[in-house]
Amino acid sequence: MNKQFILFLFLILSTFSFGQIIKYDTLRETQYAALPYYSYGKGLGLTSPDSIFQLNIRFRMQNRATFYEDEFGDESIDAQIRRLRLRFDGYVGNPKFMYSIQLSFAPEDVGELEDGGNINIIRDAVVVYKPNEHWDFSFGQTKLPGNRQRLNSSGGLQLTDRTINNAKFNIDRDFGLQIHNTNEFEDKLSYNFRGSISMGEGRNWTDNNDTGLALTGKAELYPFGSFKKTGAYFEGDLMRETKPKLMLSAAYSQNNQAKRERGQLGKELFASRTMRSVFGDLIFKYDGWAFMSAFMTRMADDPVTVNPEDANDIRYVFVGKGVDFQGSYLFKNNFEVIGRYSNQWVDDEIRNFEPNTQQFSLGLTKYIWEHAFKLQAEATYETHDYFLDENTNNWYVRFQVEIGI
Structure with a gap:
């Protein structure tokens, strides 16, 4: 029992x-x-169980300290968050329909808020349709297909900032439609074409009162095949190319009835001007060695504009040209030495207001986790040649930490 x-x-x-x-x-x-499903690659990724959407989250931060000395012996120390970016990208409904959003929060990224102006937190906000591996169509605000260093992320730079020519001549971000045709292969001739129609006034601009548009076209050639892991879009040979790789590119942009001093950048002109820009780039990488060269120019008829209420108040299109040369070697311990030379000439129409400039830079970078986590030291010497033979010489030394996911 x-x-x-x-x-x-x-x-x-x-x-x-x-x-x-x-x-x-x-x-x-x-x-x-x-x-959702989680993944950790470039950033933090989330994918819905039914795969109808994907979200990738990334951030990066640049903290720097700089010691300056100018021609007159005045010294200063500047320490700041140079860049603080938050990025979201992925797709909705179908991997062919992608999006990219990038926000900036550092003071120099956002800039001063002017009366009646728009705050510059939004850097990118673009929708992309990619029907296959060769074509993509985008609509929204993002970088225009101009000079290569501008297309590279600031997080992918070898030195702490881009060149003086990029600062004056690049065509930056704009709102519009872009079409990209990509034909990249590992070990044979590759080529890409980029084109855009955009508003021409730069990011976060809403005061449009004419029909002037900016038209931009670009062609890229890879004679020996594409770089490893999109290596044409970051500086330095971090992938240690086992075969020589070369990229040649040329771009042309015409900004009709532009309202700002540098097209998509600068203060508002007193009268609109049509600007024409030309860019040429070369990138070479092999076995830790890297070399880059760039040519940039901006042209405009009658570049000087005058305030109709005050003849002494003028604003002008920054017209001129410049060249950059940059070389580096990456050691096996992931230390890299970099040298750069830039020369910039302004056109005669604005020679009274702007100097010709030369810049020499020497840098040392330690890559801890490729470009995502690195330590950078840089020394730069700059000379300004003014029209009245009043030359000035300035220099700075800088230390910067870059970290992101």
Whole structure:
């Protein structure tokens, strides 16, 4: 009798326990099915269980300290968050329909808020349709297909900032439509074409009162095939190309009835001007060695504009040209030495207001996790040749930490 009772009790408890396991497993599977999938690659990725959307989150930060000395011996120390960016990208509904959003929060990224002006937190906000591996169509605000260093992320630079020519001649970000045709292969001739139609006034501009648009076209050639891991879009040969790789590119942009001093950048002119820009780039990488060269120019008829209410108040299109040369070698311990030379000439129409400039830079970078986590030291010497032979010489030394995901 006791044995039968014990056996009966054992069966009851076993059945109850088995039922609990089934219910727990079923509940757990139901909960997991409602959660997104996580991945850690370039940033933090989330994908819905039914794969109808994907979100990738990234951030990066540049903290720097700089010691300056100018021609007159005045010294200063500047320490700041140079860049603080937050980026979201992914797709919705179908991987062919992608989006990219980038926000900036550092003071120099946002700039001063002027009366009636728009705050510059939004850097990128663009929707992309990519029907296949060769074509993509984008609509929104993002970088125009201009000079290569501007297209590279500031997080992918070898030195702490871009060149003086990029600062004056690049065509930056704009709102519009872009079409890209990509034909990249590992070990044979590759080529890309980029084109855009945009508003021409730069990011976050809403005061449009004419029909002037900016038209931009670009062609890229890779004679020996594409670089490893999109290496044409970051500086330095971090991938240590086992075969020589070369990229040649040329771009042309015409900004009709532009309202700002540098097209998409600068103060507002007193009268609109049509600007024409030309860019040429070369990138070479092989076995830790890297070399880059760039040519940039901006042209405009009658570049000087005058305030109709004050003849002494003028604003002008920054017209001129410049060249950059940059070389580097990456050691096996991931230390890299970099040298750069830039020369900038302004056109005669604005020679009274702007100097010709030369800049020499020497840098040392330690890559801890490629470009995502690195330590950078840089020394730069700059000369300004003014029209009245008043030359000035300035220099600075800088230390910067870059980190991001």
